[in-house]
Amino acid sequence: MGRYIARRLLQAIPMLFMISVVLFALVNIAPGGPLSGHGRSRRIRPEKAEILKRQFGLDKPLPIQYVIWLVGNDWMRVDADGDGVTESYGERRGILRGDFGFSYRNRQPVLEEIADRLPNTIYLMGVTLIVVGIIAIPLGAISAVRQYSVFDIVVTTLSFMGQAIPEFWLGLILILIFYAWLNNPFTGAPLLPSGGMQTFGMGFAIWDRIQHLILPVTMGMVGWVAWYSRFLRSGMLDVLHQDYVRTARAKGLSEHLVVYRHALKNAVIPLVTIFALDLPSIFAGSLYVELLFSWPGMGRLYYQAATGRDYPMLMAILIIGAGFMITANLLADIAYAYLDPRIRYD
Numbered sequence: 001m002g003r004y005i006a007r008r009l010l011q012a013i014p015m016l017f018m019i020s021v022v023l024f025a026l027v028n029i030a031p032g033g034p035l036s037g038h039g040r041s042r043r044i045r046p047e048k049a050e051i052l053k054r055q056f057g058l059d060k061p062l063p064i065q066y067v068i069w070l071v072g073n074d075w076m077r078v079d080a081d082g083d084g085v086t087e088s089y090g091e092r093r094g095i096l097r098g099d100f101g102f103s104y105r106n107r108q109p110v111l112e113e114i115a116d117r118l119p120n121t122i123y124l125m126g127v128t129l130i131v132v133g134i135i136a137i138p139l140g141a142i143s144a145v146r147q148y149s150v151f152d153i154v155v156t157t158l159s160f161m162g163q164a165i166p167e168f169w170l171g172l173i174l175i176l177i178f179y180a181w182l183n184n185p186f187t188g189a190p191l192l193p194s195g196g197m198q199t200f201g202m203g204f205a206i207w208d209r210i211q212h213l214i215l216p217v218t219m220g221m222v223g224w225v226a227w228y229s230r231f232l233r234s235g236m237l238d239v240l241h242q243d244y245v246r247t248a249r250a251k252g253l254s255e256h257l258v259v260y261r262h263a264l265k266n267a268v269i270p271l272v273t274i275f276a277l278d279l280p281s282i283f284a285g286s287l288y289v290e291l292l293f294s295w296p297g298m299g300r301l302y303y304q305a306a307t308g309r310d311y312p313m314l315m316a317i318l319i320i321g322a323g324f325m326i327t328a329n330l331l332a333d334i335a336y337a338y339l340d341p342r343i344r345y346d
Contacts, residue, residue: 012326019322024066071093101312110316121297125282128217132224140232162226171219171292196292205323220286235267271337276332280324
C-alpha cells in the first residue's frame with residue numbers, strides 16, 4: 001500500500017502541471033482582462049493602464065507570464081514606471097515556492113485571503129457533510145431493506161423532489177419562510193437569521209452559531225441527501241441479492257447483522273467514489289449557499305475573484321482545488337482496500 005501511495009503521489013506531479021497549463025491558458029484568454037476590474041468606478045488612463053500592466057507582468061507574452069507565475073521572477077527585474085529604476089513591487093517567488101502572488105482586487109497576498117476564508121468554508125461544509133451522512137445512509141439502507149413499502153415510496157418521492165429542486169430557489173424559500181414570515185413568539189424577531197456566521201457585534205455563542213447554520217446547511221444538504229440515499233438504495237438492493245448474503249442468512253446470522261454488517265459495508269463502496277468527487281467542495285464551498293447567506297467562505301471568494309477578473313486568486317483557488325481532487329481520489333482508493341478485503345494494491 002505504501003508503494004502504491006508513493007506512486008500515485010509521483011503521478012500527481014505531472015498531472016497538476018498539465019492542469020495548471022490548461023487553467024492558466026483558459027483564465028487568461030477569457031473575455032475581458034484583469035484591468036477591467038480596476039475600471040468599474042472610473043475609466044483608467046492609458047498611461048496608468050500601461051503602468052499596471054508592467055507591475056502585474058501583463059505586458060509579457062503568455063508563456064512568460066506562466067513561467068513567472070510558476071517559478072517567480074527572481075531571474076528578471078521589473079521596471080514598473082519605465083524610468084530605468086527597478087522596483088520591488090510585483091516581484092514574487094512563484095507557486096513552486098509557496099507564493100501565489102497578490103490579489104489584483106485589494107493588493108493582499110492571495111494565500112492570506114484564502115487562509116482567512118478556508119476555515120469558514122470547512123466549518124460550513126463539514127457540518128453539512130456530517131448531517132448528510134447521518135440522514136442519507138440510514139434512509140438509503142432502510143429504503144432498500146423495505147423495498148416498495150410505504151416508507152420506501154415516501155423516501156423515493158422526496159428524493160426525486162430533492163434532486164429536482166434548484167438549490168438557489170430552495171434557499172430563497174427558506175429565507176422567505178423562516179426569516180420573513182415566521183417570528184420568534186417571545187421576542188418578535190425573525191425565527192432564524194437570513195445570513196452571516198453570527199449576529200453582528202455578538203461574541204461567540206453556541207446557540208447563535210447553530211441558528212446561523214440551520215438555513216445554509218439545510219439548503220446545501222437537500223440535494224446531497226437525495227442523491228446519496230438513492231445511490232445507496234440502489235447499491236443495497238444489488239448487494240442483498242448476492243450469494244454471500246444468502247450464505248450469511250443460511251448460517252443463521254440475524255437479519256440485522258446480515259444487513260448492517262455484511263450488506264451495508266459492501267454497498268457503501270461505490271458511494272465512496274461519489275463522496276470523493278464531492279470532498280473537494282469542503283475547500284471550494286458552495287457558491288449559491290455562500291452568496292445567498294452572505295457566508296464569508298471560499299465559494300464567495302471565488303465569485304468575487306471571477307467577477308473582478310482577479311487572476312492570481314482564481315488560479316490559486318483552481319489549482320488548490322485540483323490538488324484536493326487528486327488527494328480525494330487517492331483517499332477513495334485507500335478506503336476501497338479497507339472496505340473490501342478483495343481489493344489489494346501491489
